Amino acid sequence: MKRDLAMSFSRVTEGAALAGYKWLGRGDKNAADGAAVEVMRSLLNKTEISGEIVIGEGEIDDAPMLYIGESVGVGGDAVDIAVDPIEGTRMTAMGQSNALAVLAAGEKGSFLKAPDMYMEKLVVGPGAKGVIDLELPLTENLENIAKALGKTLDTLVVTTLAKPRHDQIIADMQAMGVRVFAVPDGDVAASILTCMPDSEVDVMYCIGGAPEGVVSAAVIRALDGDMHGRLLPRHEVKGDTEENRKHGELELERCAEMGVTAGIVLKMEDMARSDNVVFSATGITKGDLLEGITRQGNIATTETLLIRGRCRTIRRIKSIHYLERKDPEVVGHIL
Missing domain, CATH: 3.30.540.10 (Fructose-1,6-Bisphosphatase, subunit A, domain 1)
Known part of the structure; x- marks a missing residue:
């Protein structure tokens, strides 16, 4: 360009x-x-x-x-x-x-083409690049991130979205001693903050929109951070009701049409394929x-x-x- x-x-x-x-x-x-x-x-x-x-x-x-x-x-x-x-x-x-x-x-x-659906996201800055893995439990990821950053868990700061689906996740992180900043919306901004030198945010974790996830992957790659994502159908996030399952199955069909697979870990390079x-x-x-x-x-x-x-x-x-x-x-x- x-x-x-x-x-x-x-x-x-x-x-x-x-x-x-x-x-x-x-x-x-x-x-x-x-x-x-x-x-x-x-x-x-x-x-x-x-x-x-x-x-x-x-x-x-x-x-x-x-x-x-x-x-x-x-x-x-x-x-x-x-x-x-x-x-x-x-x-x-x-x-x-x-x-x-x-x-x-x-x-x-340059960018992953994906339907407008949910995505699980884990984002870190340059200091923890290469140590995250969404296949592992979040608690284990946080331990690995803290170690990479030379921090104790009680000094680690995680931003997430203040949504009911995150209530147990927030409680689990706080039980580890991690400081959790729960914001109402805006995971792109929260993701960028993990890479800004004047920010105290170390990690962004949430289940949010896939479009925002791809945008985040682009800027996180540009800033030399790291990110993993995983596409999730609606019924796995919002509850397995008849309506949610019907919607989720349509999302999975659209994934197949677009050549992407839900439920597998997407690395940053899968979502943002160039740093240009x-x-x-x-x-x-x-x-x-x-x-x-x-x-x-x-x-x-x-x-x-x-x-x-x-x-x-x-x-x-x-x-x-x-x-x-x-x-x-x-x-x-x-x-």
């Missing part, structure tokens, strides 16, 4: 974040997501790429925009794109912290990773994390936006 595409992608996440911010605290997560999706798609379609959405808003029948397989761009480098226009739609709707607009881009074939990736995330609300948007009248300020994997360059970009000067098709979503 051309080097200057990185800045183009940062403008895409900035636009999506500004669109989501308009719905901050209004209680309508679907409206926030819809606005961010429309602006992200519009800006991607002005970018000099021949892009394909490989991780997006879902299948073509369920998502009118940014669906898996959609072509975007005006022509140029062949690029695979993984997006999450708002990671944390509920957090945006409720005015809570850590909401982001996220995009990862790489050469064709660009990752961009713009904060919507203030969080542990990024500042949120601030706005005075029609002037807004954003902070974006922009990472180029091949040269391992990490940039934090503060931008001031005069909103009425944006493209006409964008202005209506951000003013």
